[in-house]
Amino acid sequence: MITESTASHRVADCLVRVDDVHLPIAEAVTMVRQLSHRDRAIHDEIVDHCLIRAEVRADVEPLTEDDLRAAAEEFRDGVPLRDRAETLAWVAEMGMSGGQFEGFITLIARRRRFRRRKEAELAPGYLAHHQDDFDQVRAMWVTSAHPVNGEILRGLGGLLGCPEAAVVVGTRLARDLPAPLRHAPRDTLVGPVAFERGYLTGLVLERRAAGADSETLAMAGRAAFGEWLTARRERASIEWHWTTS
Template structure:
């Protein structure tokens, strides 16, 4: 029984010769033609670049029943793939300072904090899982879609002029082709997120709209838990009577009035809260930060919380004062937030099933991190929105 369909390997070699010298974005697009001819054969294109500005070497990976077949083509005067590792001692050097090399193992020792923060490890694993999914079901962008994505990418980073964009690229050692790759990756991840979430955002919102109320809050972080608990007590003791949520007025929907006060009472409550927060900062050393968050982000203590209420006393040295509640609306921002949550849950399930093999670190440390990655909250701080490079 033949290992592959007739002509597959010949067509694969023809494809690799065709993409020799091409940029990855073009090579990925051309791979679509080969995939169309063999829709039942999974294929993955990988590449390596010798140095910035150098050409790309491509390898096509094709799964077989008992392994993987790697197909490659090296044009004239290029170094074949198997020989590249034979003279690449410099590949282990991360940086050279005054003629002294800092090698990979030394850099990893400096980055020892990775093993104490599973969110960093989760970002690495998430990126690999997303790349795998996009290889399985690629996202193609038209020239117009890529330009729209590029414009959005620049706006989000304040790169509003050609000079600002060029300076930003120079700081990161990027040429235009590399920038297009980063933008394409970011747009592809957004498409994948929508694909995973499908049309479930409206359904999840309708199931519990209160989860998506937006709360204007002030967060006070203290040096230790005892200080935060004492602060929560002080703030609650001094809470202004009647500054919390009011019952819905007759004939009004609960969503219109959830957690709100009358305008004058709300204004007075905010002024008093700011005065109390300032005292906590000056007298007790609290780190004070305002934020606009969804109710569900604050945990079960925030269910039904209204303006003027104080949340705290949990496992973190953190106290939260609610200034205002904005009833939930399924707008674009809320839809994206729900899609991100669905995508993060999807990534958590994929991490739990993935085979993760660390190439450095002790077995005790890598095992601990891998176990953390397999728990539902193992990606805390590793949002799917931060997967694309170049930010």
């Protein structure tokens, strides 16, 4: 049973509550230090951390030395820290004991293991429904302020009169191409179509269908996990505890 004073103390020490997981301010500060160089919004990263923490709460399966080593490497790369001396200095700066730091790395290892297993679970179904997103596509496209006749892509000389045009030629996963090109068949001209603040015209040169090899399944698993986590975040009850002076 939580008394009023205990509940007040919990809220005072807590940055956010996600469902029934309360994230202490000290742990959130540690996360911000580790995540601040990434592109994603930090508040989303913090919520995702809480959601995965809830998933591993009942995990008592022993971790291997490889699990812990990989977790420690991920942590050091994320901060970043170059060696043992810098790691010890960081631990001291954060006010952690040796046991607290060990528990911190253990939590990272359990989160990594959960994610790896969830990705493997979700990958086959995701790939079955999004297989063409993982096709290898070689294409060329031009983005410009004004519409460009696609036929000149078959002989780029015509673009010399378009000084504002930017031309890209390369091979990418279909899902990483500009949206108008993602599902176009081989030797298909696309556009000109409105794109971002101008126009896009493209030509698909080659398209190789994706298979269910280990590399493609791994990519599908990562994409599926991202969607799963987004859906969990949208369903979660989230309460931030901000203080003002």
